[in-house]
Amino acid sequence: MSLAARLEQTAKTGAPIAFRTKRPWPGAIVSWLQAAPLALVLLLMFVAPLAFVVVVSFFDYGRVDIYPAFMLDNYVEVFTSEVTGRLYLKTLEYAALVEAITLVLGFFVAYYLTFHVRTLRWRIVLLLACSIPFFTSNVIRMISWIPFLGREGILNDAVMATHLVSQPLDFLLFSDFAVVVAYVHIFTLMMVAPVVNSMAKIDRGLIAAARDAGATEGQIVRDIIIPLSKTGIALGSVLVLTQVMGDYYIVRMLSGGKSAGVVTGIATQLNAFEYPPAAASSVVLLIVVITLVVGIFSLVDVRKELAA
Amino acid sequence: MNARHPINTPATPLAQAAAAPSRYDVELVAVSKSYAGAAAVETISLRIPKASYCCLLGPSGCGKSTTLRMIAGHEQVSAGDILIGDRNVTDAPPAARGTSMMFQNYALFPHMTAVDNVAYSLKVRGVAKVERRARAREFLDLVRMSSFAERLPAQMSGGQQQRVALARALITRPQVLLLDEPLSALDPFLREHMRGELKRLQRELGISFVHVTHSQEEAMALADMVVVMEAGHIRQTGSAREIFEKPNTAFVARFIGGHNVIATPGGQVAVRADRCRLGSAGSLTSLSGHAANIEYLGPMVRVSVATDNGLDAAALIPDELFFTAPVDIGHAVTLIWSERDAHALSD
Amino acid sequence: MMTEVGQPRPKSFYVLGFFFLLFLAFLYGPMIVIFILSFQGPDGGMSFPMVGRSTLWFQQLLSGTGRIGDIPSAFVRSLEMALVAAALTAAICVSAGMAFRRRFRGSGLLFYTAVSSLVMPSLFVGFGIALGFKELGWKTSLFTSGLGAQLTWTLPFGLMITFATIGRFDRRYEEAATDLGASSWQRFRDVILPIILPGVIGVALFGFTLSYDEFARSSLTVGTANTLPLEIWAMTTAATSPVLFALGTVTTVVSFCVLTAALVTIGVIMRRRAGSGRPATS
Numbered sequence: 001m002s003l004a005a006r007l008e009q010t011a012k013t014g015a016p017i018a019f020r021t022k023r024p025w026p027g028a029i030v031s032w033l034q035a036a037p038l039a040l041v042l043l044l045m046f047v048a049p050l051a052f053v054v055v056v057s058f059f060d061y062g063r064v065d066i067y068p069a070f071m072l073d074n075y076v077e078v079f080t081s082e083v084t085g086r087l088y089l090k091t092l093e094y095a096a097l098v099e100a101i102t103l104v105l106g107f108f109v110a111y112y113l114t115f116h117v118r119t120l121r122w123r124i125v126l127l128l129a130c131s132i133p134f135f136t137s138n139v140i141r142m143i144s145w146i147p148f149l150g151r152e153g154i155l156n157d158a159v160m161a162t163h164l165v166s167q168p169l170d171f172l173l174f175s176d177f178a179v180v181v182a183y184v185h186i187f188t189l190m191m192v193a194p195v196v197n198s199m200a201k202i203d204r205g206l207i208a209a210a211r212d213a214g215a216t217e218g219q220i221v222r223d224i225i226i227p228l229s230k231t232g233i234a235l236g237s238v239l240v241l242t243q244v245m246g247d248y249y250i251v252r253m254l255s256g257g258k259s260a261g262v263v264t265g266i267a268t269q270l271n272a273f274e275y276p277p278a279a280a281s282s283v284v285l286l287i288v289v290i291t292l293v294v295g296i297f298s299l300v301d302v303r304k305e306l307a308a
Numbered sequence: 309m310n311a312r313h314p315i316n317t318p319a320t321p322l323a324q325a326a327a328a329p330s331r332y333d334v335e336l337v338a339v340s341k342s343y344a345g346a347a348a349v350e351t352i353s354l355r356i357p358k359a360s361y362c363c364l365l366g367p368s369g370c371g372k373s374t375t376l377r378m379i380a381g382h383e384q385v386s387a388g389d390i391l392i393g394d395r396n397v398t399d400a401p402p403a404a405r406g407t408s409m410m411f412q413n414y415a416l417f418p419h420m421t422a423v424d425n426v427a428y429s430l431k432v433r434g435v436a437k438v439e440r441r442a443r444a445r446e447f448l449d450l451v452r453m454s455s456f457a458e459r460l461p462a463q464m465s466g467g468q469q470q471r472v473a474l475a476r477a478l479i480t481r482p483q484v485l486l487l488d489e490p491l492s493a494l495d496p497f498l499r500e501h502m503r504g505e506l507k508r509l510q511r512e513l514g515i516s517f518v519h520v521t522h523s524q525e526e527a528m529a530l531a532d533m534v535v536v537m538e539a540g541h542i543r544q545t546g547s548a549r550e551i552f553e554k555p556n557t558a559f560v561a562r563f564i565g566g567h568n569v570i571a572t573p574g575g576q577v578a579v580r581a582d583r584c585r586l587g588s589a590g591s592l593t594s595l596s597g598h599a600a601n602i603e604y605l606g607p608m609v610r611v612s613v614a615t616d617n618g619l620d621a622a623a624l625i626p627d628e629l630f631f632t633a634p635v636d637i638g639h640a641v642t643l644i645w646s647e648r649d650a651h652a653l654s655d
Numbered sequence: 656m657m658t659e660v661g662q663p664r665p666k667s668f669y670v671l672g673f674f675f676l677l678f679l680a681f682l683y684g685p686m687i688v689i690f691i692l693s694f695q696g697p698d699g700g701m702s703f704p705m706v707g708r709s710t711l712w713f714q715q716l717l718s719g720t721g722r723i724g725d726i727p728s729a730f731v732r733s734l735e736m737a738l739v740a741a742a743l744t745a746a747i748c749v750s751a752g753m754a755f756r757r758r759f760r761g762s763g764l765l766f767y768t769a770v771s772s773l774v775m776p777s778l779f780v781g782f783g784i785a786l787g788f789k790e791l792g793w794k795t796s797l798f799t800s801g802l803g804a805q806l807t808w809t810l811p812f813g814l815m816i817t818f819a820t821i822g823r824f825d826r827r828y829e830e831a832a833t834d835l836g837a838s839s840w841q842r843f844r845d846v847i848l849p850i851i852l853p854g855v856i857g858v859a860l861f862g863f864t865l866s867y868d869e870f871a872r873s874s875l876t877v878g879t880a881n882t883l884p885l886e887i888w889a890m891t892t893a894a895t896s897p898v899l900f901a902l903g904t905v906t907t908v909v910s911f912c913v914l915t916a917a918l919v920t921i922g923v924i925m926r927r928r929a930g931s932g933r934p935a936t937s
Contacts, residue, residue: 027757030839034754037747039765041810045803046772049783056786109678112671116664126675128918133682135864136910139887140903144685147692147702147900154688154703185681197819205415208382213429213480214403217667223428227419238774246776249871253891263778270782270875279786282779293774 050286057279066275074280083265084281088288091261094176094251095244098183102240103233105184106191110232111225114199115207127196134189142182142253149173149181174256182254187243191236198232199225231300238296245289330394333358333484333516334379339388341374348374350540351388356484356518356533361510363527364520366537367563372520373488375537379518380409380486393483403429408482412489414473416461422448422472423457429480447475450509467498471505478513485510487519491526503529524564528552536560552580558653568621568643569653570595577650584623584645586611586635594644595621599635611635613643686907693900701897712901726886726902732797733883737867739798740805744813744862745855747806752817753843773811777871780807785875794878801877808872809865813858820854853921860917864910 060069078084109130117123133141148154149172156168171177202225210220226233248263262285269278334356341349349371356362364372377383379390381402389398397405416425423444424431430440448454451471461469470490477485490506491499507530510517521527527534528548536544536551536559544551544560555561558569561578568579588594597615609630613621621643635641692699696707716726755762772780784804788795795801824847832846848855870884877885883906890899 028759031754031757031759031762034750035759035762035765038751038769038810038814039761041747041803041806042765042768042772045784046775046780046807047768049780049787050775052787052790053779053783105678108671109675112675116668116671129679130682132911132914133686135860135868135914136686136907137868137884137887137903139868139870139884139891140689140907141686143887143891143899143903144689147688148685150702152700152702157703185685188678203413203415205411205413206417208402208409209411209415209417209476210428210432211382212380212402212409213432213476215428215432217665219432223431224417242774242776246774246778246871248778249888263776266782267778270778275786278782282776282782285776286779289774289776290771293770 053279053282056276057283059276059279061274061276064273074277075284077277078280078284087260087262087265090259091245091263094179094183094261095241097180098187098244099237099241101180101184102188102191103237105188106195106236107229107233109188109192110195110199110229111221113196114202115225130192131189138186139249141186142250145178145182145185145254146173149178174254174258176255176259178254179251179259182250183244183247186250187240190239190243191233194232194235194239195229196232198229202228234296234300238293241292241296242289245285245292330391331358332356332391333360333393334362334518335389335391336375336379337389337391339375339378339390340386341371341378341383342386347540349378352537352540352542354535354542354545356516358516359510359514360516360532361507361530362516362518362533362535363531364518364535364537365522365524365527365563367522369539370537371540372522372537376409376486376488376518376520379405379484380407381405382409403480406483407486408477408480408484409486409488410470410473410477410490413493414461414469416469416473416476418461421458421460422453422464422475425461425472426476426479428476444475444479447479448472450478451475451505466493467502470494470502474509478509482515484516484518487517489520489522491521491523499526506530528564536563538563554651556654561653566624570619570621570650572650574652576653578653579645579650581610581622582608582624583649584621584643585625585629586623586633586641587644588642593647593650594642595619596640596642597621599637599639599641602635602637611641613641615643689900689903690907692897693904695897695900699897701900712896712898713905715896715898716901716905726883729881729883729886730906732880733867736797736802736805736882737863739802740809740866741859741862743802743806744809744866745859747810748813748817748858749848749851749855751814752821753847755818756821769811769814772807775807777808778875780804781872781875788876795876796878797880797882801873801882804872804876805866805869808869809862812861812865816854816858816861820851820857824851853924856917856921856924860914863913867910867913 056066057074058070058072060067060071060073113123113126113130117126146153150156151168151170151173153173155172159165159169206224206228207220210224215223245261246263247261248267251259251261251264262281266278266281266285269275269281332355334354336352336354338351338353339349340347340351352371352375364375366372374383378385379392381397381400385398389396391397392406395406397407402409416422417428420428423441426447427435427440427444430443431437435443445454445457448457451474453468453471453475456464456468456472461472464472470493487506491502494502503526506517506519519527519530531548534544534546534548534551535542538559544556546554551560551564552566555564555567555578558576558578561567561569566581568581568584570577570579595613595615595617597613597619599611600614600620601612603610603612604627605624607627608624609627611623611625611630613623615621623643691705692701692703693712694708694710695705695712696709697711699706751765755766781804784800785795788800793799828846828850829842832842837845868884870882870888873882874885874888881889887899887902887906890902
């Protein structure tokens with residue numbers, strides 16, 4: 001019934017307008033229906049496959065196929081192989097380095113944008129400038145370092161032109177250096193965005209109050225800004241660390257196959273159709289990653305940060 | 309006040325004992341502020357005597373907050389000088405001025421407890437933890453908040469947060485405390501209570517408070533000195549009584565409230581509404597019109613009069629007097645007043 | 656520090672500003688280099704100097720010569736996939752975002768599952784899906800397993816943007832609509848959706864670009880028909896000519912166009928809103 005019709009009816013009968021003829025559905029049911037598509041996709045394409053990986057990690061395997069079983073051999077292999085330790089060490093080394101660099105870089109970029117850039121217009125323009133590469137292809141961004149860092153690349157030409165070295169520097173491309181550079185290039189925005197988000201919520205009055213109290217810029221950063229943006233820092237760190245730990249492509253392309261991380265090892269097993277050992281290695285890495293994430297998230301309330 | 313409070317002697321480390329100390333806590337000398345060519349404050353000069361409660365009063369956008377922020381050092385002056393005590397602090401950073409500011413929304417650090425908030429300025433000066441916390445507790449005592457020392461701002465009510473903010477501003481032992489709309493976030497009951505509290509602190513500490521407000525009631529209740537501002541200019545300065553009894557412009561008379569501004573052949577005059585009566589013209593000056601609205605205020609009755617020449621005026625009549633000859637909305641009335649109650653306005 | 660207009664800028668502003676410029680150069684420098692190199696002359700190699708100028712490599716890209724796969728069809732597949740992923744991501748995320756406005760049983764679990772999907776090493780997701788399909792006897796293909804794998808990546812990102820958008824939504828608008836007699840669907844269609852529309856476009860933009868560029872989760876799940884990023888990845892080992900850079904230039908230009916279109920749309924909506932929302936001044 002249209003509102004006008006209802007008003008007319010009200011005028012005739014003198015009864016109040018009945019806006020709601022039946023009781024609304026209980027909120028919980030509405031919420032479940034609304035969340036169902038998300039839950040369904042995640043269940044089918046994420047939880048179930050993951051469960052599959054866990055199950056298969058206990059299976060036996062032959063040259064061409066895998067056989068249902070319950071054996072721990074695959075895990076024994078993971079924990080006894082000396083390769084495992086080496087791969088984890090390498091991955092953790094990359095993760096620690098990249099985390100440290102993106103944290104410093106991301107924090108100061110976010111700090112500059114939030115507290116030094118004064119007008120909203122410029123803040124948006126500069127933040128966009130930082131974000132645009134995120135919306136372009138990661139493979140292309142990896143490739144783009146090759147003409148930059150190669151033996152005949154721009155960087156080597158520049159270094160040679162200074163006559164400081166007589167030979168082109170070989171460590172620039174297909175090396176750990178190149179891998180870390182590409183990681184930082186691709187993942188820094190994952191740190192910048194959550195930190196900017198946290199910092200934007202800091203009341204400017206707090207900064208003025210701290211200045212009033214005589215704090216220097218360094219003291220304000222230490223006492224006010226870092227504590228109040230730690231949720232963003234935690235979120236950014238989780239994104240960066242998990243991306244680095246789960247990466248296989250960047251390390252392969254930019255180390256030229258010379259270096260390998262944990263996932264590289266798993267990919268090798270996959271290529272050899274050794275699914276159960278690959279699954280066992282995956283489960284182990286998964287536990288490591290989840291422990292790390294839970295550890296970081298236990299320090300802050302991420303859901304609150306995202307919802308606010 | 310308790311004698312052990314160190315604040316009893318307002319010896320800011322900054323105010324050097326000069327041979328002939330200034331009689332003023334704050335002096336603004338031809339201060340201007342413009343943003344990208346647009347003037348927010350235009351060449352204002354002001355002297356606030358020692359240990360006085362000064363209210364900057366005006367409508368929003370009149371430049372009162374900008375003025376306060378310039379005194380605080382949170383805003384750079386475009387021209388002119390600012391003196392605190394005897395010192396020219398025009399280019400000094402906020403913390404080196406001998407001023408301290410209490411912010412409109414209190415700006416308490418949300419991740420620090422009350423006592424840590426209060427102790428923060430001591431922390432950045434390198435005072436040891438035990439000592440600075442002890443000092444902070446004294447100041448929490450002063451605002452009667454010591455039992456809330458370990459609470460976070462989110463665990464306190466608005467009024468409690470305000471007291472902590474006050475303690476935080478006072479611990480630097482400022483010569484001048486700057487308050488930006490300090491009461492606007494409180495409910496009316498608490499507002500009146502805090503008003504008394506602010507006045508008490510100002511008298512006990514013997515320092516100057518500069519308080520920005522858009523409420524003339526607040527300014528009249530608190531201030532030793534009222535500064536009425538409009539459009540970046542100071543329109544009038546004086547005690548609350550001077551301003552109310554002798555507003556010098558139509559703007560001041562209207563803004564302070566309780567006045568009728570009436571055009572006469574000799575120029576505009578202001579007449580207090582409580583000096584106006586309803587009656588018949590005789591020897592008195594009069595304006596005829598009709599009663600547009602009648603509000604019963606308890607001790608007084610306010611009759612709004614729409615005059616025949618298109619003016620809005622009002623009479624505030626003691627209730628007893630009104631009810632001896634009551635009128636109704638729409639009735640023809642004549643507003644009368646005595647010539648000696650009409651106060652001439654400039655421009 | 657202290658950002659009010661009218662105050663002198665501290666020295667740190669200039670130091671950090673310089674640092675920021677270096678960061679931008681770091682972000683864009685390599686990309687600009689490959690743009691330039693994609694116009695390399697016919698005799699030029701994969702690095703400087705430029706030996707003449709040509710559009711030869713772009714022509715090769717279109718004709719499919721020079722040891723490269725069928726780029727045009729991979730491109731079309733990627734675009735189709737990205738459009739579907741964008742639409743699904745926006746619809747599913749907005750729906751879930753509405754659900755998360757109240758706490759319901761399982762809301763925490765669902766939220767943390769979404770976060771886990773985001774932080775999960777991508778190869779595992781692809782591996783798990785491929786393994787599952789294999790064991791169930793299903794064939795992996797672009798719009799089944801491939802799309803599903805991409806959604807595990809686009810949905811968590813979309814959900815975060817949705818939370819930020821809906822979190823800013825003032826519920827009083829909705830209460831006003833209820834007071835005026837709107838049903839819950841009318842309330843959503845007439846009040847909530849128009850207000851959060853810029854955010855929804857943002858979610859769709861994430862869905863599109865993340866899908867368009869995704870390859871780690873797709874590589875094991877798309878079946879026989881490769882998407883563009885997978886073709887590019889395959890080329891990196893085979894191609895030894897600037898045709899790779901030409902492809903990089905083309906795909907980046909496409910990303911830029913999509914991004915610009917989305918931003919312009921959001922900008923137009925915001926401007927119209929600001930314009931009509933401005934109070935009439937006397």
